[in-house]
Amino acid sequence: EIVLTQSPDTLSLSPGERATLSCRASQSVSSNYLGWYQQIPGQAPRLLIYGTSSRATGIPNRFSGSGSGTDFTLTISRLEPEDFAVYYCQQYGTSPYTFGQGTKLEIK
Amino acid sequence: QVQLVESGGDLVKPGGSLRLSCAASGFTFSDYYMTWMRQAPGKGLEWVSYISSSGNTIHYADSVKGRFTISRDNAKNSLYLQMNSLRAEDTAVYYCARNLGDCWGQGTLVTVSS
Numbered sequence: 001e002i003v004l005t006q007s008p009d010t011l012s013l014s015p016g017e018r019a020t021l022s023c024r025a026s027q028s029v030s031s032n033y034l035g036w037y038q039q040i041p042g043q044a045p046r047l048l049i050y051g052t053s054s055r056a057t058g059i060p061n062r063f064s065g066s067g068s069g070t071d072f073t074l075t076i077s078r079l080e081p082e083d084f085a086v087y088y089c090q091q092y093g094t095s096p097y098t099f100g101q102g103t104k105l106e107i108k
Numbered sequence: 109q110v111q112l113v114e115s116g117g118d119l120v121k122p123g124g125s126l127r128l129s130c131a132a133s134g135f136t137f138s139d140y141y142m143t144w145m146r147q148a149p150g151k152g153l154e155w156v157s158y159i160s161s162s163g164n165t166i167h168y169a170d171s172v173k174g175r176f177t178i179s180r181d182n183a184k185n186s187l188y189l190q191m192n193s194l195r196a197e198d199t200a201v202y203y204c205a206r207n208l209g210d211c212w213g214q215g216t217l218v219t220v221s222s
Contacts, residue, residue: 056210097158097167100152
C-alpha cells in the first residue's frame with residue numbers, strides 16, 4: 001500500500017500568513033490522483049483539492065495544490081481565522097486509497 | 109442540495125455484527141461510486157471501502173477485508189456496510205462519501221466494547 005507522510009505534524013501561524021503543507025508518498029501516485037481535505041473538530045471532512053491541483057466546488061482561491069509523483073503541497077496564501085483546522089492528504093490512484101496522518105494548523 | 113445521512117451506528121460486543129446505511133438525496137445516486145471511511149476517536153481518517161456506480165467493482169482496506177461487505181441499492185438511493193466479526197479497533201465514526209469524498213455525511217458512531 002502507498003504510505004503518505006504529511007509534514008509538519010503541527011504548523012503554528014498567524015492569520016494573514018502563508019501556510020505550506022507537505023504530503024510525501026512512499027511510491028508514485030498514479031495519475032496524480034491526490035486530494036486534500038480540511039477537518040474542523042466535530043465536523044465531517046471537506047474536500048478542498050482533487051487531482052493534485054483542482055479546487056473543489058466553493059473552495060476559495062487562497063487554497064492551491066501542486067506537485068507530482070511522490071511530492072505534493074497544499075498552500076494557503078493568506079490564512080483566515082476559519083482556516084485553522086486539521087488537513088489530510090489522500091491518494092486515490094491505487095487501492096487501498098490511503099490518507100496521510102494529518103497536519104494540524106493552529107493559531108500562533 | 110446533496111445530502112448523505114448515515115444510520116445504524118451502535119454499541120456492539122466484540123465478535124458482533126452491525127449494518128450501517130447511508131441515505132442519499134439531491135443527486136443521481138446511480139451515477140456515482142460511493143465510499144465508506146472511518147475515524148477512530150482522536151485519530152486520523154481511514155478509507156474503508158469503495159463501490160462503483162453499478163456495484164460491479166468493489167475494493168476494501170486490508171483491515172476490514174473478509175469481515176465487511178459494501179453494497180448499494182440504486183432504486184432506494186442507499187449505500188450499506190455490513191460489518192461482521194467486529195473488533196475493538198473498529199470503534200470509529202463511520203462516514204459515507206460520494207465519489208472519493210466530494211461530499212460527506214455527518215457520520216455514525218460504532219463502538220465495539222464488552
